[in-house]
Amino acid sequence: MNAPLIWIGLPLAVSGILLLLRKRRVLVIYLGSFFSLALVFIALVMPIGEVMSFGNLTVQINPALTILGRQLILDQADSTILVLVYGMACFWFFGALVAKPPSIFISVGLAMTAILVAAIAVNPFLYSALLIEVAILISIPLIVTPGIASGSGTQRYLVFQTLGLPFILLAGWALGGSGANLGDPNLVLSATFLLGLGFAFLLAVFPFYSWIPLVADEAQPYAAGFLFSTLPIMVLIILLDFINGLAIIRESSLFFQALEFCGILMIVTGGIWAAFQKNIARLAGYTVIMETGFFLIAIGMKTVDSFSFFALAIIPRLLAFGLIALGLTQVKRSVGGLDEKDLRGLFHRLPFSAAATIIAFFSLAGLPLLAEFSLKFNLLTMLSTQFRGALPWVFIGMLGLFTAIFRFLAIFTSQPPEEKAIPEPRLATVLIIIGILFLFLIGLFPSFFLNGQLQLLQAFPTF
Amino acid sequence: MNQTLIPYFSLFLILLSTLELLVGTRIRRMMIALAVLYLGQFLLLINSWSLGLSAVELVAGWMAMAILLASQPSVEPDVQFINRQGTVFRIVAAVVIWLLVYLIAPNVSLLSSLPIEVTWSALILIGIGLLHLGMTTRPVKVIIGLLTVLAGFEVFYASVENSVLVAGLLAMVTIGLAAVGAYLISLPLLEAAE
Numbered sequence: 001m002n003a004p005l006i007w008i009g010l011p012l013a014v015s016g017i018l019l020l021l022r023k024r025r026v027l028v029i030y031l032g033s034f035f036s037l038a039l040v041f042i043a044l045v046m047p048i049g050e051v052m053s054f055g056n057l058t059v060q061i062n063p064a065l066t067i068l069g070r071q072l073i074l075d076q077a078d079s080t081i082l083v084l085v086y087g088m089a090c091f092w093f094f095g096a097l098v099a100k101p102p103s104i105f106i107s108v109g110l111a112m113t114a115i116l117v118a119a120i121a122v123n124p125f126l127y128s129a130l131l132i133e134v135a136i137l138i139s140i141p142l143i144v145t146p147g148i149a150s151g152s153g154t155q156r157y158l159v160f161q162t163l164g165l166p167f168i169l170l171a172g173w174a175l176g177g178s179g180a181n182l183g184d185p186n187l188v189l190s191a192t193f194l195l196g197l198g199f200a201f202l203l204a205v206f207p208f209y210s211w212i213p214l215v216a217d218e219a220q221p222y223a224a225g226f227l228f229s230t231l232p233i234m235v236l237i238i239l240l241d242f243i244n245g246l247a248i249i250r251e252s253s254l255f256f257q258a259l260e261f262c263g264i265l266m267i268v269t270g271g272i273w274a275a276f277q278k279n280i281a282r283l284a285g286y287t288v289i290m291e292t293g294f295f296l297i298a299i300g301m302k303t304v305d306s307f308s309f310f311a312l313a314i315i316p317r318l319l320a321f322g323l324i325a326l327g328l329t330q331v332k333r334s335v336g337g338l339d340e341k342d343l344r345g346l347f348h349r350l351p352f353s354a355a356a357t358i359i360a361f362f363s364l365a366g367l368p369l370l371a372e373f374s375l376k377f378n379l380l381t382m383l384s385t386q387f388r389g390a391l392p393w394v395f396i397g398m399l400g401l402f403t404a405i406f407r408f409l410a411i412f413t414s415q416p417p418e419e420k421a422i423p424e425p426r427l428a429t430v431l432i433i434i435g436i437l438f439l440f441l442i443g444l445f446p447s448f449f450l451n452g453q454l455q456l457l458q459a460f461p462t463f
Numbered sequence: 464m465n466q467t468l469i470p471y472f473s474l475f476l477i478l479l480s481t482l483e484l485l486v487g488t489r490i491r492r493m494m495i496a497l498a499v500l501y502l503g504q505f506l507l508l509i510n511s512w513s514l515g516l517s518a519v520e521l522v523a524g525w526m527a528m529a530i531l532l533a534s535q536p537s538v539e540p541d542v543q544f545i546n547r548q549g550t551v552f553r554i555v556a557a558v559v560i561w562l563l564v565y566l567i568a569p570n571v572s573l574l575s576s577l578p579i580e581v582t583w584s585a586l587i588l589i590g591i592g593l594l595h596l597g598m599t600t601r602p603v604k605v606i607i608g609l610l611t612v613l614a615g616f617e618v619f620y621a622s623v624e625n626s627v628l629v630a631g632l633l634a635m636v637t638i639g640l641a642a643v644g645a646y647l648i649s650l651p652l653l654e655a656a657e
Contacts, residue, residue: 068628130632137639141646146653155605158643159596162609165636166616173623 003048004065004072004121007039007082011114019107029096032106036090036113043082048075072121080455081120081237088233088318089113092226095322098428099222099329104141109226112138116234120241126172128238129165132202136161139227143219153214160208164201171195175246188248192255195242202235205296206265209289213277216285221332224281225325228288229318236295236310237459243299244460260300264390266293271397274404280357281338283404284324287364290401291317297394298379301386307463309379311456315449316371316442320360323435326428327357334422343408345416352424354412356432361405363439365398371442469506470580476503477584478561481591484607486553490535497528497607504588504614507581511621516630520617523634527610527641531603534645536652553598560590577622588615606644613637 014035018028046052051060063075074082093106112135119131140158144150174191201208216224243249270289277283291313298309328338330353335342346354359370366376384391442449457463476499483496501524508517564586572582588611595608617633 070628127628127632130629130636133636134632134639137636137643140643144647144650146650149651150602150647152600154647155600155602159605159609162640163612166613166620169616169620169624169629173620 001059002062002065003074004118006042006061007074007086008072008114008118008121011035011039011110011117015107015111015114018110019104022103022107025100025103026097028103028106029093032096032110033090033093036086036093036110039086040083040090043079043086048079050076070127071123072118073123074117074121077459077461078120080453081459082117084314084453084456085113085117085234088230091318091322092222092229095222095326095431098425098431099326101220101222101226101329102142102145105223105226108138108142109230113230116230116238119234119238124172125242125245126169128242129168129172129198132235132238133162133165135231139231142223142227143215145220151214151218153211153216153218156211157215160201160204160211164198167194167198167201171198175248188252189254192249192252195249196255196258199235199239200262203232203239203292203296204289205262205292206269206289209266209270212288213273213282213285216281216288217279217338221281221284221328221338222325225284225321225328228285229321232288232292232295233314233317236292236299240299240310240460240463244462250462256300256302258300259296260387260390263293263296263298263300264393266290266296267397268393269397271400273400275400277404278340279338280343280408281328281332283361283408284321284328286404287324287361287401288321290397291364293397294376294379297383297390301382303382303386304463306379306382307457307460308454309375311453312446312450313372313375314456315453316363316375316439319371319435319438319442320363323356323360323432323439326431326435327353327355327360330424330428331357340408340411343411344414346412348416349420349422350424351421352429352432356436358405358409358412359436359439361401361408363443365401365405369440369443371439371446373443374446470510470578470584473503473506474580474584474587476500476506477587481587481611482554482557484611485557485591485595486550490532490603493603493607494528494532497531497610498525500588500611500614501525501528503584504618507584507618508621510578510581512625512630516625516627517621519630519634520637523637524610524614527637530638530641530645531606531648534648535603556594556598557591560594561587564590575619575622577619581618581622585615585618588612588618590615602644602647602650606640606647609640610637613640 018032021028021031046059046061048061049063051058063073065072089109092109096105115131115135115138119128119135122128122131136158140154143157144154171191171194174187174194199205204212212228216228249255267290270286270293274283274286274290277286295310295313298306331343331346331350332338334350363370363372366372380391380394383394480496480500480503484493484500487493487496501521504524505517505521508520564583568579568582568586571586572579575582577585592608592611592615595604595611599605599608613633613636
C-alpha cells in the first residue's frame with residue numbers, strides 16, 4: 001500500500017464516483033462523510049512507513065509515490081495533517097445533511113481536499129502552486145448558482161488566486177537557481193519577495209482580499225463556509241511546509257516581519273470594514289480575513305508558542321465557521337436574505353440558528369468563556385512583549401468586529417415584523433446545540449480539547 | 464522566414480491580437496485573435512523549448528479558444544458593449560502599456576536573460592492581460608485576460624524551466640481556465656437544479 005494512493009488517489013476516484021451518484025443526495029452525503037472518516041481512522045491507527053502485523057498478514061504503507069519523475073511524499077509526520085484535513089472534510093460533509101448545499105458539494109469538496117493534500121505532498125514544492133490552481137478551478141462550481149450569472153466575487157476569486165501561480169513558480173525557480181543557500185543576496189531577496197507575493201494572492205492578504213466578502217454574499221453560505229475554512233488553512237500549511245523546507249526563507253527575518261505586518265493590516269482593515277457591514281454574510285467574510293490575519297501574526301512571530309497558536313486555533317475556528325454557515329443557511333432559506341432588514345427579531349423566529357450565528361461570531365472575536373478566548377489572549381500577550389506598537393492596531397480591528405456583532409445582536413433581539421416562529425429542522429437544532437456546547441467546553445478546558453492538535457507541528461520539525 | 468525575424472513577426476501577431484482582444488466586441492473575432500495570440504506565443508516558445516513541447520502549449524491554447532467559442536450562445540447578440548469613446552480609451556490605455564513595456568523591457572531582459580524582442584512580447588501579453596482584468600466584469604473577457612497574462616508568463620518561464628511536467632500542468636491550467644470560463648458563461652442558461 002502507498003500513502004499518496006490512499007489519501008490522494010483513492011479520494012479522487014471516490015469523488016468521481018460520487019459525482020456520478022449526485023442525484024442520490026443523502027447516499028452521497030453518507031458515503032462522502034464515512035469515507036472521509038475512514039481516511040481519518042487509517043491515518044490515526046496505521047503508522048506510515050512501519051510494518052504492521054495482523055496475524056499472518058503484514059502491512060506496510062509506503063510513504064512515497066513517484067509520478068513522471070516527481071514524488072508525492074506523505075510520511076508519519078504528516079499523519080496529523082491528514083487527520084485534520086479529512087476530519088474537516090467529514091465535519092462539513094456531514095453537516096450537508098441539514099444545509100443541503102449544491103448536489104456536487106461532496107464530490108467537489110472531496111476532490112478539492114485530495115488535490116490540496118497532493119499540493120502538500122508534492123516534491124519539488126513548486127508543483128504545489130499548480131496543484132492549488134487546479135483545486136481553485138475545481139472549486140468554482142461550489143460558489144455559483146446554476147441559473148444565475150456569476151457575480152464579481154467569483155470572478156475576483158478566480159483572478160486573484162490565479163495571479164498567485166506565476167509568482168510562486170518564479171520563486172521556485174529563483175530558489176532552485178540560488179542552490180538553496182545564502183550565496184546571492186539579491187536572488188534570495190527576489191525569491192522571498194516573489195514567494196511572499198504569491199502567497200499574498202493565495203491567502204487573500206491585504207489588499208487582495210476584496211473577493212472574500214463578495215463571495216460570502218453571493219455563494220450559498222454553507223459552500224462558502226467550507227471554502228473559507230478549508231482553503232486558507234491548507235494554504236497556510238503549505239506555506240509552513242515551504243518555510244520548513246527552505247533555510248533561506250526560514251532565516252529571513254524580513255519575510256517573517258512582512259507576514260506579521262500583513263496580519264496586523266488584515267485585522268485592522270477587516271475589523272474596520274466589518275463594523276459597517278449591513279449584511280451578515282459579508283461580516284462572516286471579514287471575520288475570515290481577520291482570522292487569517294491572526295494566523296499570519298502567529299507565524300510571523302516565529303516562536304514555538306506562536307506556532308502552537310496556529311495548531312490550536314484550527315479546531316475552534318472550524319467549529320465556529322461551521323456554526324455560522326449552518327445558521328446562515330437556515331436563516332437564508334427561511335427568511336430569504338441576510339441583510340439587516342431580513343434579520344429583525346431573528347431570535348423570536350429562528351432562535352437556534354440565531355444563537356448559533358451570534359455565539360460563533362463571539363467565539364471568533366475572542367469573547368471570554370468561548371473557544372478562542374484563551375488562544376487569542378495568549379497570542380496578544382506574546383505580541384505585546386515582542387511588538388508592543390502593534391497591539392493598539394489589533395484592538396482597533398477587534399473593536400470593529402465586536403461593534404458589528406453587538407449591532408447584529410441588537411437587530412436579532414429587536415421586535416420582529418411578525419411574531420410567528422419558523423420551525424427549524426430537528427437535526428439542525430441538535431447539531432447547533434452540540435456545536436455551541438463544544439464552543440463553551442473548549443473555552444473552559446482548552447488544554448484538554450486542543451492539546452492533541454500540537455502534534456501538527458511534528459510535520460514541521462525545524463520550528 | 465529568416466530566424467532573426469521570427470520574434471519580430473510574433474511580436475507583430477501579439478500586438479494585433481491583444482489589441483483586438485482589448486477593443487473587440489464580436490466573440491468570433493476575439494476568438495480568432497486568441498488563436499493568433501497563441502500562434503505568436505508558440506513562435507516565441509520554440510526559442511526556449513523543443514518544437515513538441517511548444518506545440519503542446521499551442522494546442523492547449525487553441526483548445527481553450529475552442530472551448531470558449533463552443534460555450535457561446537448560438538446566436539451572437541448584436542450588442543455593442545463599448546462605445547466609440549470606450550474604444551479610444553482602450554486604445555490609449557494599450558499605447559500606454561506599450562510605452563511602459565518599451566521602457567522597462569531592457570531591465571527585465573537583463574534579469575531574465577531573454578532577447579529584448581521576446582521580452583517585449585511577454586511583457587505586452589502580461590500588461591494587456593492585466594489591463595483586461597482591470598476593465599471588465601464579463602466572464603469571457605475575464606478569462607481572456609487571465610489566459611493572456613498566463614501566456615506572457617509562460618514565455619518568461621519557458622526560458623528558465625523546461626520540465627515536461629510543468630509544461631503539461633500549465634497546459635492543463637490553460638484548458639481548465641477555459642472550461643471554468645465556459646461554465647461561467649453558460650451559467651445563466653443552466654437549469655436551477657438545486
